Structure formats: structure tokens, C-alpha cells
Amino acid sequence: MSVRFPQRCDAVLFDLDGTLMHTVPDLAAAVNAMLSDLGRAHLPQATVADYVGKGAENLVHRSLTGSLSEKAPGELFERAYEGFKHHYDRINGLEAQFYEGVLEGLDALQAMGLRLAVVTNKPARYTLPLLERSGLMPRFSAVVSGDTCERKKPDAMPIAHACAQLGVEASAAVMIGDSLNDAQAAKAAGSVCWLLPYGYNEGRAILETPCDGYVQTIAQAAELLRQQRGAT
Secondary structure: OOOOOOOOOEEEEEEEEEOOOEEEHHHHHHHHHHHHHHOOOOOOOHHHHHHOOOOHHHHHHHHHHHOOOOOOOOHHHHHHHHHHHHHHHHHHHOOOEEOOOOOHHHHHHHHHOOOOEEEEOHHHHHHHHHHHHHHHHHHEEEOOOOOOOOOOOOHHHHHHHHHHHHOOHHHHHEEEEOOHHHHHHHHHOOOOOEOOOOOOOEEEEOHHHHHHOOOOOOOHHHHHHHHHHHHH
């Protein structure tokens, strides 16, 4: 499948978990420490990966119920969520790793003069420390976390907010992510969305997810944008 380009590209927006960094080892460790506190059995990393995508609160609900949509009882959830936050504050970033092509791709995009932002459903209390600990923070002119706006992806609001922070039109931005949340948010905002094959898509096959194109790495995305610029 060929990719669709915006008529003009001034900015590139990135999801964080499953796009820039493989964070499931940290998330699974925090989830399982939370479950241990509750006297519950641990979950495999692959199961936790399927639960990632709609923010920390949903991750906790899903880990407690074994369902993508069912909510845990209020008192149980509150106890579990406090435990998760305590453990993830300590664990966040310890085992997270960059995916192949991330740093090279970011370097290339910056060299083209494109403005870069992170748009994630991860709460700010985890997003900002992870970006700082990984050394990524200086690369981004805006960071929109899961609690920055009133609504999270797949709503358009976080992408619109990031574009406003960057001073660009949403139609002049490419969103690069790994999930249906990213694709739906970009479409609603009027941005192009390219999806990567390696992240977390709540158990769905990424090639079955409607978007404007698929790229193998962020380095490949940067090269495509470089070629497009040269052709116009």
C-alpha cells in the first residue's frame, strides 16, 4: 500500500508507547506488582500489551477484569490504581527501549525543519519522566499527554491541541502511531496518519486498521517525507 501525503507537511506527531518506545516490560512489571498487592496472579507481557492504548486507568481496569471494555468495581479499582501508580512511578523507563529507526528518523525529520510533538494517552506523570529519562524530551516542541486535554485519542482534541501548540494546521501534520486510536484521532482532526507494524493495537492486526499508509520504521517515514519534499 502506498502512503498518502498531506498537501503540505509542517509537523510530525508521534504516539509514545508502541511507537517511539517499547514500554510493555515496564508496564507489565507495574501491573504485576499491583496484582501481587491484591493477591492476584500475574499476567503475561503479551496480555498486558493487548491492554495498552487507552490510558493508565483503562489498563488497570482491563488487567483486573480480563476484558477490554468491562470496568472493575469502584473500590477495587481505586485500590488497584493507587498501587499501579506507586509501582509505575518507580519502574517507568527502567526497561523501556527505542524501536529500530526511531532516533535516526527523528534526526532526519529535525534536519528537514519539521516541528515534532508527542501525542499520547499516557498520563503526564509518566509521559514527562519517560521522555526525560530516555533523552527524547529536547527533540519535541510540544507534548500532549492523556490528561492534557479533556478527551483522549481517538478523539481529535489532543491532535488539535498539539498542532495549536506547534502553530501549524492539523491538515499540515502527519500523525505516526501504532493503533486504531491514532488513526481515528488523526482522521477526526484532519491529519494524515501512518501506522507502524510493531506496536500495541489492543490485539487487532495493524494491517486491518484503516489509515493513510503503513511504514516499517520512523526512519522510513522520514525518508518518504524527504523524497516527497524533493519531488514538489
